Amino acid sequence: MxxxxxxxxxxxxxxxxxxxxxxxxxxxxxxxxxxxxxxxxxxxxxxxxxxxxxxxxxxxxxxxxxxxxxxxxxxxxxxxxxxxxxxxxxxxxxxxxxxxxxxxxKPLTPDAASALRVLEAEQKLGHRRVQVGFMRRYDAGYRALKSLLDKGAYGRPLMLHNKHRNVDTPPGFTNAMMINDSVVHEIDVTRWLLDEEITAVRVLRPAPTDNAPEGLSDPQLILFETAGGQVVDTELFVNCRFGYQVSCEAVCEAGTARIGDDHGVYVNTAGHWGGTITPGFVERFEDAYDRQVQHWVDATRRGEVEGPSCWDGYAAAAVCEAGVLAQATGDRVVVELIERPDLYR
Amino acid sequence: MxxxxxxxxxxxxxxxxxxxxxxxxxxxxxxxxxxxxxxxxxxxxxxxxxxxxxxxxxxxxxxxxxxxxxxxxxxxxxxxxxxxxxxxxxxxxxxxxxxxxxxxxKPLTPDAASALRVLEAEQKLGHRRVQVGFMRRYDAGYRALKSLLDKGAYGRPLMLHNKHRNVDTPPGFTNAMMINDSVVHEIDVTRWLLDEEITAVRVLRPAPTDNAPEGLSDPQLILFETAGGQVVDTELFVNCRFGYQVSCEAVCEAGTARIGDDHGVYVNTAGHWGGTITPGFVERFEDAYDRQVQHWVDATRRGEVEGPSCWDGYAAAAVCEAGVLAQATGDRVVVELIERPDLYR
Amino acid sequence: MxxxxxxxxxxxxxxxxxxxxxxxxxxxxxxxxxxxxxxxxxxxxxxxxxxxxxxxxxxxxxxxxxxxxxxxxxxxxxxxxxxxxxxxxxxxxxxxxxxxxxxxxKPLTPDAASALRVLEAEQKLGHRRVQVGFMRRYDAGYRALKSLLDKGAYGRPLMLHNKHRNVDTPPGFTNAMMINDSVVHEIDVTRWLLDEEITAVRVLRPAPTDNAPEGLSDPQLILFETAGGQVVDTELFVNCRFGYQVSCEAVCEAGTARIGDDHGVYVNTAGHWGGTITPGFVERFEDAYDRQVQHWVDATRRGEVEGPSCWDGYAAAAVCEAGVLAQATGDRVVVELIERPDLYR
Amino acid sequence: MxxxxxxxxxxxxxxxxxxxxxxxxxxxxxxxxxxxxxxxxxxxxxxxxxxxxxxxxxxxxxxxxxxxxxxxxxxxxxxxxxxxxxxxxxxxxxxxxxxxxxxxxKPLTPDAASALRVLEAEQKLGHRRVQVGFMRRYDAGYRALKSLLDKGAYGRPLMLHNKHRNVDTPPGFTNAMMINDSVVHEIDVTRWLLDEEITAVRVLRPAPTDNAPEGLSDPQLILFETAGGQVVDTELFVNCRFGYQVSCEAVCEAGTARIGDDHGVYVNTAGHWGGTITPGFVERFEDAYDRQVQHWVDATRRGEVEGPSCWDGYAAAAVCEAGVLAQATGDRVVVELIERPDLYR
Missing domain, CATH: 3.40.50.720 (NAD(P)-binding Rossmann-like Domain)
Known part of the structure; x- marks a missing residue:
């Protein structure tokens, strides 16, 4: 060799x-x-x-x-x-x-206060050193959608409709984890696709599925408002039984664009047409994980830092905190962020 | 002849x-x-x-x-x-x-108070005489969805996601008309598909499209809660420019079912795959209008009264009133209904 | 009343x-x-x-x-x-x-010779009196495809790909009936969509499915050539078990257009996405039968004769005869037609 | 570093x-x-x-x-x-x-005689050393289809329908190249998916598109028969103008399975629903090329030889020769192969 x-x-x-x-x-x-x-x-x-x-x-x-x-x-x-x-x-x-x-x-750290400490420490270094593992930004579908929005292909984005469905939850999964571990991805996707901060959160909790463990409100409907006035809804349904589905539809002034539809082999059999639903996030996002690490390695070898920053990690943590409160109270909860430091502009 | x-x-x-x-x-x-x-x-x-x-x-x-x-x-x-x-x-x-x-x-009458008077007059007759023209109940897609839900094919319904898009609005179209003329269909569909009354309404108003006439909040996101604890969201976008689309996805305990996807001739040409969007409600619901009137004629010739009743017309009017208030205030507005008379049970 | x-x-x-x-x-x-x-x-x-x-x-x-x-x-x-x-x-x-x-x-009559006698009898009347029941011409999908081809939306049509699948066959179904009762629809569709006569037929017979009754070659691949030089293939599979599917894709110079894809309610459940396949021709073509008879009644009340003519019935019978021979011999069989009478130009 | x-x-x-x-x-x-x-x-x-x-x-x-x-x-x-x-x-x-x-x-070599010499040379080595670059075997779609067929998920395969469309052809592209450079992929796919040799070839040549260069018969319909009695059709259309499409539908006894449908972002805009067609083979098969070379490197590092062999290269060359003859004559041409050497069993 x-x-x-x-x-x-x-x-x-x-x-x-x-x-x-x-x-x-x-x-x-x-x-x-x-x-x-x-x-x-x-x-x-x-x-x-x-x-x-x-x-x-x-x-x-x-x-x-x-x-x-x-x-x-x-x-x-x-x-x-x-x-x-x-x-x-x-x-x-x-x-x-x-x-x-x-x-x-992800998460950068488990809460906004600690994320803020990391943010300050990196600022003291004087340059970015951290890429946060929001790997959906490396999914081919989300990248194509981002590219269309950035080009303004269909005018300004006005709304996003997200769906986030899992087969089931591991033991001990809580309502707070539905925000912190699951919706956190839609939080990052929203901020990244729209290039706007999330300013308020509401959570609606339908009567739950019988398949939800005791105490878990499943499904939920999470609503974001952004600084740009967009409205974003996310169906989170983590004990849906039938598979793993993540999709996002951007509603723009002159068109809509959606990613995450089910594909794969198209089959006719036994009275049905269609195909198989991806069973889990590994199958759905395997390529995104590969691409994320390859991009990080490539940028690092060039001496550069790209991708989601500590600011993105901090902002996600702050929205999660507001989301957990909104979930508990049923109220509209405003998200509080510090002013964005120059390093992250 | x-x-x-x-x-x-x-x-x-x-x-x-x-x-x-x-x-x-x-x-x-x-x-x-x-x-x-x-x-x-x-x-x-x-x-x-x-x-x-x-x-x-x-x-x-x-x-x-x-x-x-x-x-x-x-x-x-x-x-x-x-x-x-x-x-x-x-x-x-x-x-x-x-x-x-x-x-x-539809509408039975323009407001809940007058609908109530009609309701009382029909009760005095002692038998139903009126079928209200909520024609979506006669659309093949909605009927198939209703049939699946009634059979419990996928367990209890937990949420509905509706989309209601129009190319544009006629002169003089107002925010109130977005509820009374457009969302009224989703109000009836929700009540009929879920067989539950709507108990509360919220309206979220994103920053509007530049294609909206002065003063019109377009699109809007309308949220219903039902007596059974279901949550229903409706994207209403009446100046979307690209066509007429009405779809509904029922999220149930063990599956989801969606109607209203675009069909028709599947074309590959000029770098694109896909097809043509129905331009308006006439093309989309022509069969439903035909079927509605045929069913009414058939029932009437048999001496029967079927289909949406004055109660459905009254309930829709009451939800519209709550919706218009919710739209104006941004608040969650509770829907008030009289007790359901025996004639309509 | x-x-x-x-x-x-x-x-x-x-x-x-x-x-x-x-x-x-x-x-x-x-x-x-x-x-x-x-x-x-x-x-x-x-x-x-x-x-x-x-x-x-x-x-x-x-x-x-x-x-x-x-x-x-x-x-x-x-x-x-x-x-x-x-x-x-x-x-x-x-x-x-x-x-x-x-x-x-359909059929006008069971063979070309008898069809020719009918053709001559109608010519003696001096005007058309007969509409033949090729009801696919009244299917919304085929009509949309015909309209696109007639407009030259994608240039000249070069090929057609047809699929014709049935759940199973009734007792006594023969290879000849696969041409005379089943493929006869694709014969008419080909002649109508392309506005050309069929000039030659080949039939390829793969090793059959175990689900075919003794003696039946199922599936088969039927190939037509037209006077305009187009090539048309038809997969005929009449014991496919999974449902009834009829589709047609026209391959044109600058695009392709396909009708007959499966639609209906889109469902996610039990690890699969997709929908139900139409079980039989009644469900698939019910509207076409209704529309066919309505059009015939409307034209007749106006004193007119429209739709497929005795010539279409005769030409279909002639192609069927060639097809049955091609099926038996494995050879390319040329279709012989009389010159088209003035009444049917 | x-x-x-x-x-x-x-x-x-x-x-x-x-x-x-x-x-x-x-x-x-x-x-x-x-x-x-x-x-x-x-x-x-x-x-x-x-x-x-x-x-x-x-x-x-x-x-x-x-x-x-x-x-x-x-x-x-x-x-x-x-x-x-x-x-x-x-x-x-x-x-x-x-x-x-x-x-x-691919090709292993440009004709069957030279491929046979390579085959004999490798046999003298006494072990396989060559993997031939039929990269479709590494495409995720074809691999999923192969897996379904190998499991017998829908019974025995009876037919394959292939489509192979290119935007246009480079200068000097000939009818023979349509077989040797384009259809050669379907030849390998057929042999690999069905695990059968191709025994006969027919080529039908419709009246060509005006977009074809002088002398090129485009599109063509290529028909294979296999030793197992299956029939395989391939639409080859290399000046279709609208994009690059490669698809394959396997028709089995109890179902059909198709890969190669167009995916990507689903868009509603300007009166149309749908998406963008992949422009060329690079975009369509980039992952397959990557996966092919990675698999070759992995196997080689383990001291193993996997993937398409010299026998596959030779058999493809023999079918191509028969195909070019069938194309020129319009006849059914039988494919002649030597007996398969032990090294390639």
Whole structure:
């Protein structure tokens, strides 16, 4: 087999993967077997044994228990944070201390206050270092929709209709998680597609499906208003039983554009026409995850930081907080944001 | 040509058409040239000349200026009211005085108070005489959806998503008319499909399209809550420019069912796949209008009264009133209804 | 109930229905209960009891055993022939003897030689009297496709791709019937849409489905060449098990246009998206049958003869004969037609 | 940046790319920037300047004029042949002489006789070394269809309907190229999906589109019979003007399954619903090309040879020869193949 020598500024990117749970292990596989230009140089997990088992199968990767130690590995050029949300703030500050580029899985941090601290820390660095893992921005469908809206193909966007359906929820899934873990994607999509902040949130809670666990209001209808006066509705239905569906229709002045329709093999059989619904987010967004990490690697190798910023992470956290309150009270809740710092303009 | 003699209880139904504007003239054509078992025996219009010109081309039809006079024509067995809404109450009372079966174009009357008076008058008759012209109940798509919901094919319905789009609005179209003339169809569809009363209304008004006439909030998002706890949203966009689209998706516990997708010839040309959007409600609902009148004629010839009742007309009027208030205030407005009389259970 | 007196030249058309089997009985229902402007004045069937049972329920209709006697009923203005194919020639000649307008169910007659005799008899009358029941010409989809082709919307048509699928076949269904009863519709559609005669036929017979009865080659691929050089393929699959599907795609110089896609309610459930396939031709073409008879009644009342002519019936019979030979031999078989008489240009 | 040292048996695969035209340059980009586990170690082109310009931008790649010299580069582990078809045989024999694994762009060689020589040369090696670049086998749609057929999801396949449409043809495109360059894909797809050899070919040539260059019969209808008795039709229309469309419908005993429908953003605007047609094969099959090369690299690193074999290349060449003859004569032409060698069973 051939050898690759020292590769200069466009050399293979050595990545420290922080967190080796399902998401972290999947990123390790992605970096090693799918995308181009990066390799896993270090993995870290508080479960040191799990980190070691994962590192064992990877040529040139070392296992660590501490994120900071992994970041100090001499082969490390960049950091991918895939640990649980509450551990993100510390790992981000560790990366800032070493001025390392970061791809941080969503959420940036679990609440607006901590997100604000990260925002301030990055501002002190004086330059962006973080890309937040809102991977829908890398989905081919959402990118095509964004491109149409940015070109003004159908005039100004006036409304968005989103649908977000899951087969079922894991044990312990709460109403707050319906906002923080599920709707957070529509929050980012709304802000990104419309290029406007969300200014108010309402949540309507229909009589729930019998398939919802005790205490879970499922489905829900979440309504956003934006600074530009747009109205956005999202059907969130996380125990719909029939599959995973994520779609978005932009209603513009002279047309509408929708992505996320079901495709795949078109079948006629047994009295029915149609096809199979994607069972889960992995199948639906696998390409988006691949593309996200490839884009991050490519930009990092060019010395650039692109994609969703700490501001996007902070704004999403603030809307989530308003959303959880709106969900509990039934009221329209206004979203409060600090003024946008220059670094994120 | 053959002759039809006296035809007994199943003989051709002689209809008095009240109002000879666009809708009335279209019903005259429908009765004479499209459906089976009825003929136009009399037409009435306050514009007597217009009534006479219309009657002139119809074998055996007489023109009148007064609805009551038309109803007294010896060939008349039933009444179709297609005059402007404010004239409905008087014509309905005239028909009640003669105990004639009536198909009354929507709205039953323009407001809840007058609808209540009609409701009381029909109750005094002691039997139903009126079918209200909510013709979507006769559309093949809506009927198929209703049938699926009634069978519980996918469990209980939890939400409805409606879309109601028009190319543009005629001069003088107001925000109140967006509720009273347009959303009134979704009000009836909601009540009929879910078999529940609407208990509260909200209206969200995005920043309007530049294509909206001065003063018109277009599009709007209208939200209903039902007595059964369902939530119903309706996108109303009446200056969308690209065509007429009416669709409805029922979200049930174990599946969703949607009607109103665009069909027709599927074309590949000039870099695009797809087809033509129906330009207006006539093309979209022509069959429903035909089927509505045929069903009314068939039921009437059997001596029965079916279809949407005065109660449906009254309830729609009450929800419209709440909707117009909700639209003006931005608040959630509760719908107040009298207790449902036995005649309409 | 009102009475309709003598109605002059636009009066109700009195129809003699010849043949009271499934198709004849359905036309009786259609004339009485669905369409406008006609009534059943007489019915005839060699099974006189069946004719009498059918006539019994119809105001003003008389039963006869002989077609000629029914045509002589004083209330009869026109004839609808729905008897078995072998009986058509005699009934047509009876109608010609009385110069009565005829709607003749397909086939005109069972073979080209007898069709030619009918053709000659109508020419002796000196004017067209017969409309042949190729009802697909009255289907909304085919009409839309025809309109696009006639306008040259996408340039000249170069090819047609047809699909013709049935759930299963009745006992005794033969390979010859696959051409004469099934493909005959694609023969007429091809001639009508392209406005060209079919000049040659090939039939390819794949290894059959296990669901085909012993001896039946199912599916088959039938290939037509036209006088204009177009090539037309038809998948005929009459034991496909999953439903009834009829579609046609016209491939033109600058685009393609397809009709017959499956529509109806769009459902997500149980891991699948899609809808229900029409079970049979009744559901698929019910509207076309209604429209066909309404158009025939309307034209007849105006004193005109429109729609598919005896020439169309003769040409279809000639192509069927070539098709049955092509099916048996595997060869390309040329279609022989007489020169088109002036009456049918 | 991190460095990757010597990597043992799963190390980065060093690839010699033979031919640096459009296809070769695209493979270079793919290996370097898209997929994982390989790098371009050498490029060769008879236009030595073009090879040098391409190598210049790639860390660690050397340019050569001769394929054999590139294969002798010490960093080379495997060969990707993307030169013109007539140069393939010599390059394949060079690779065999070095026992190097090869990904050879289609066609294997330009005719059946030369393909047979390659087949015999590989047999002398005693093991498979060549994967032929029939990249549709790596398209997600075709793979899903293949999986359904292999599972027997809808019973035995009876027919295939293929469509293959291009916007237009480059100057000099001939009728023979319609078979050899275009239909060759359907030839491979047919053999692979059905797992049967093609035994006979017919070609029907409709009157051509005015958009076809002088002398080109466009569109054509190509008909295959297989050893299993299946019938396969392919509409080939290479100057259709409206876009690039490749679809395949398998008609099975109990259902049909179709891939290749147009997807993407669903738009309502300007009176039309639908979306944009893919302009060319690059957009349509970009993922398939990526996946093909990734699979080849992965298998090669595991020491395995998978994918389409020299037998597939030879069989395709034999069917092409029969197809070109069938096209010229209008006859049914039988395909002659040698007995399948053990190496390819």
């Amino acid at each position: 051939g050898e690759t020598g020292a590769q200069g500024s466009r050399g293979t990117l050595g990545v420290a993967v922080i967190g080796t749970g399902r998401m972290g292990a999947d990123h390790v596989r992605r970096i090693n077997d799918v995308i181009s230009g990066a390799r896993v140089a270090a993995v870290a997990d508080i479960d040191a044994g799990r980190a070691e088992r994962l590192a064992h199968g990877i040529e040139g990767a070392t296992a660590y228990a501490e994120p900071a130690a992994a970041m100090d590995d001499p082969g490390v050029d960049a950091v991918l944070i895939a640990s649980p949300g509450p551990a993100h703030e510390a790992a981000l500050l560790d990366a800032f201390a070493r001025d390392l580029p970061v791809l941080c899985e | 053959g002759e039809t003699g006296a035809q007994g209880s199943r003989g051709t139904l002689g209809v008095a058409v009240i109002g000879t504007g666009r809708m009335g003239a279209d019903h005259v054509r429908r009765i004479n040239d499209v459906i089976s078992g009825a003929r136009v025996a009399a037409v009435a219009d306050i514009d007597a000349g217009r009534a006479e010109r219309l009657a002139h081309g119809i074998e055996g039809a007489t023109a009148y200026a007064e609805p009551a006079a038309a109803m007294d024509d010896p060939g008349v067995d039933a009444v179709l009211i297609a005059s402007p809404g404010p004239a409905h109450e008087a014509a309905l009372l005239d028909a009640f005085a003669r105990d004639l079966p009536v198909l009354c174009e | 009102g009475e309709t007196g003598a109605q002059g030249s636009r009066g109700t058309l009195g129809v003699a229905v010849i043949g009271t089997g499934r198709m004849g009985a359905d036309h009786v229902r259609r004339i009485n209960d669905v369409i406008s402007g006609a009534r059943v004045a007489a019915v005839a069937d060699i099974d006189a009891g069946r004719a009498e049972r059918l006539a019994h329920g119809i105001e003003g209709a008389t039963a006869y055993a002989e077609p000629a006697a029914a045509m002589d009923d004083p209330g009869v203005d026109a004839v609808l022939i729905a008897s078995p194919g072998p009986a058509h020639e005699a009934a047509l000649l009876d109608a010609f003897a009385r110069d009565l307008p005829v709607l003749c169910e | 991190g460095e990757t040292g010597a990597q043992g048996s799963r190390g980065t695969l060093g690839v010699a790319v033979i031919g640096t035209g459009r296809m070769g340059a695209d493979h270079v980009r793919r290996i370097n920037d898209v997929i994982s586990g390989a790098r371009v170690a050498a490029v060769a082109d008879i236009d030595a300047g073009r090879a040098e310009r391409l190598a210049h931008g790639i860390e660690g790649a050397t340019a050569y004029a001769e394929p054999a010299a590139a294969m002798d580069d010490p960093g080379v582990d495997a060969v990707l042949i993307a030169s013109p078809g007539p140069a393939h045989e010599a390059a394949l024999l060079d690779a065999f002489a070095r026992d190097l694994p090869v990904l050879c762009e």
